[in-house]
Amino acid sequence: MLSTKMLGIGTIIMILGILIIGSHLFQFTTSPLATILGSFIATGGFILMMLGFFSLAGGEFGKKDLLHAGDSNAFSVALIRCMVAISVADEHLDDSEITEIARIYKHLLKVDTNEDMIRNTAAEMQEHGVNIQGELKTVSKTLNKELKEKLIIASLLILAADGDMDEGELIMLDDIRLGLGMSLGQIDKIKENFLSKRDLTQV
Structure with missing residues (x-):
């Protein structure tokens, strides 16, 4: 990686410059140019080292931003876990x-x-x-409005699959709403639209 090489080379050059300055201070050389040359080399090495460091740090911060709004991986994980959460609300999961x-x-x-x-x-x-x-709160910022709505719809489809929406499942649905940071008004609108369709092919 270029940033790593810059960091390494910059460090070596800076040390070399410091050694040249030290050689003059400890009178290994009496040339007055040693201090000037050493300072110049050390400064150049330091600048190169900093460029490498910031380039490397920037790359690491960039990796953290890979999980952005609408990221399909975050959505796919959340999708499975939302539907499972609804399904096991009654402490039972059948085939x-x-x-x-x-x-x-x-x-x-x-x-x-x-x-x-x-x-x-x-x-x-x-x-x-x-x-x-709690799980959804950690990923909700990586999901856009459309994906959040799809998580609610998927949860509603599971909730209504057996034709019986019990209290535990409704509480779990509200936990999903809170985890996604959605208002009751938003959920009511999604429910209304869902009830008017009740068909997976229309989702």
Whole structure:
């Protein structure tokens, strides 16, 4: 990496300049030019070293920004975990729910998902306690409005899959809303639109 090379070369040049200055201070050389030359070299090395450092640091900060608004990876993870959270709200996950989660996932992302992965995710969430609100708060800023709405719609589809919306599932849906930082008004509007369709192909 260029920034790493700049940092290394700059450090070597700066040390060389310091050694030249030191040689004059300790009278290894009596030439007055040694101090000037050493200072010039050390300064140049320091500048090169700083350029390498800031270039390297900038690259690292840039990596953190890769997860931006609308990032598909954040959405795909959140999608699975939202649907699983709704499904296990009654502390039970049957095969039909797993199939429905996989179906909705494929519809929204246009890719298949492994049903074993869904089972493993559910087992992990149940073992450690479902905290979908907290999880979503960590990724909500990386999701745009459209993706947040799709997470709510996917959750509603799972919630309505068995034709019975129990209290635990509704509480979980509200946790999802809070995690995404959405208002009750926004959710009511999505619900209204959802109830007018109730068809996955229209989502």
